[in-house]
Amino acid sequence: MSLWIILPISLPVFIITGIWLVYAMALYNQHVCPLSNWLYNDSCEELLPLQKGPVLCCTLENLPLISKSGTLPPESCFFSLICSTGSFIVMLIGLLRYAQVIERHQNCVLNTAGLSTCWICAAGLITAGNFQLDYAKVLHYVGAGVAFTCSMLFVSLQTALTYKLAKTQQEYLLGHIRLTMSLLTFMALVLGGAFFCVETSFVLQHISAILEWVFCMLVMLYYGTFAFEFSAMSPDTLVVLSRGGGASRFPASVHHKLEASAPSCYPPDGLAMLYSECGGGEMTSPHITQKLSSGGDGGV
Structure with missing residues (x-):
């Protein structure tokens, strides 16, 4: 088993743990309302950080979105760190997955598109993480929109690529799992975006926040499924990268046989x-x- 398996496992562990830690810090500092809260008001007499007592007055300004949880310090510092580190790991996973497909099979449009959407998603994640919602709303929304959209595209492309390259029963089972996660991710993204646009309904806005958390969890768990392929990663994958991603005409095993039979x-x-x-x-x-x-x- 290759040690590269640690990479796709570490991403969901790091990101999921990190954003929940940021949410816990924001909740402790009363920068956001709890996810369990379903009562919102048009306005409050005091700002949320200044309120005291077991019952808090919440408005849509304190909606428990992931990005809202990482808006104010000190949690904003950790949020930027998590997004930047996560972006680097996402880019690395996408690059190794791209090279592994070339090394074990051959390059194709799905594989190239998967790498492109992965890296664009990483760029959007860095932008959303380092430009907080309350201070750079336009840049934050652009980064978040790019990250969410490209994440959905990446998940869909990798699911199609899994079915295209599947040969064994285990690989087809992995394709079924990824297809289920892709459909759930798509539903969470579409419904969350639609509910977020209905600003007159507090309930739908809160559901949108919950769906954003669900979307993020599903995407991170999807990256974790690459542990199946990365467990069999060989040093030839790095050779493919050193050659600039060029696919060799013959498999590596054929090259070894040719070298062994050469005078x-x-x-x-x-x-x-x-x-x-x-x-x-x-x-x-x-x-x-x-x-x-x-x-x-x-x-x-």
């Missing part, structure tokens, strides 16, 4: 050395001259 006699600099190393014994200068004058039948 071990290579032409040295001197004709006498050549004849000696290839089993001809010693030759003197007259012998060499005789060979050359007769057409070189026993020589080169």
Whole structure:
């Protein structure tokens, strides 16, 4: 089993743990309302951080969105760190997955599109994580929109690629699991976006926040399923990357067989050395001259 399996497992563990930690910090500092809260008001007499008592007055300004939880310090610092680190891991997973498909099968449009959407998603995640919602709303929404959309595209492309390359029963089962997760992710994204646009309904806005959390969890768990492929990753995958992602004409096993069957006699600099190393014994200068004058039948 390859140690690369740690990479797709570490991403959901790190991201899911990190964003829930950020939410817990925001909840402790009363920067957002709890996810369990379903009562919202048009306005409150005091701001949420200044309120005291077991019952809090919540408005849509304190909706428990993931990005809203990481808006104010100190949790905003951890949120930026989590998004930046997560983006790097996402890019690395996408690159290795791209190279592994080339190394084990061949390159295709789905594979190239998967790498492109993965890296664009990482760029959107960095933007959303480092431009907080309350201070750079436009940039934050652009980054979040790019990250969410490209995440959905990446999940869909990888699901189609899984079915295209599947040969064993386990690979088809993995495709079914990814297809189920893709459909749930799509439903969470579409419904969450639709409910978020209905600003007159507090209930739908809160459901939208919950669906955003569900979407993020599903996408991170989807990345975790790459542990199946990464457990069998070979050093040839890194060779593919060193060649710039170019696919070789023959599989690696064929190259090894060709190398093993190739003759071990290579032409040295001197004709006498050549004849000696290839089993001809010693030759003197007259012998060499005789060979050359007769057409070189026993020589080169």
